[in-house]
């Protein structure tokens with residue numbers, strides 16, 4: 187069921203606007219098993235797309251294919267690069283994809299330890315990405331890192347602490363600062379609030395929502411938590427068995443689900 191918003195969405199678009207990310211016909215198989223198949227969508231600048239579905243529905247496989255961590259068997263992932271315009275990232279060299287990964291793209295892992303350097307200070311974790319983008323002035327890098335710590339509500343006085351000295355929620359906020367400091371235009375997020383206490387989750391969600399809006403970041407957000415997409419996502423894709431079975435504006439899909447599976451998901455009958 188597709189209430190796809192070729193012309194709509196909550197983001198104002200002018201005629202010259204083009205999608206930041208255009209995904210067509212993505213398929214990934216693991217032997218005979220389908221990871222995901224026939225997935226396509228456009229993501230517009232500043233838009234947050236949520237991907238939901240039960241465990242094993244193909245969310246992580248799809249996110250891996252989009253972000254270059256997995257190689258799909260078919261399809262295209264066209265990103266509107268700053269210097270060359272739209273480019274199919276699946277045809278990029280490894281070096282070019284790595285460059286995208288530290289400039290215009292960000293990846294927020296569920297487990298912050300997967301996205302942080304644990305042996306490096308908080309300031310170093312944030313500053314590293316600036317240095318990878320050519321920053322060389324130590325004082326400037328440290329000041330920017332301190333500023334970003336503050337933006338993610340970490341006391342800048344803890345700039346020399348290691349991530350292990352931080353709580354889980356602080357580590358996740360540090361991972362977000364490390365990712366956003368370089369001013370990416372697209373972030374992939376895999377259960378960014380998973381594994382945190384409910385009260386910590388709520389605060390992190392609030393912070394993320396503010397940052398995404400301030401920066402005008404586009405986000406592809408995978409989660410099994412409908413409260414997370416309700417708060418963050420403009421649009422939603424519901425996956426089942428590797429297929430997208432329903433998509434549309436988040437409120438529309440959640441308030442008036444058309445597909446029986448989405449109805450079950452929304453009424454929390456399904457264990458997701």
Ligand SMILES: Nc1ncnc2c1ncn2[C@@H]1O[C@H](COP(=O)(O)OP(=O)(O)OP(=O)(O)O)[C@@H](O)[C@H]1O
Nearest residue numbers: 216219220221239240241242243244245246247248
């Ligand atoms: N490395 C792998 N080898 C074989 N099959 C895999 C592999 N990774 C995923 N799969 C299969 O692909 C399908 C989709 O899995 P995927 O992990 O993408 O789902 P998911 O929606 O992200 O689940 P979860 O919410 O539990 O992370 C499942 O049937 C899964 O068993």
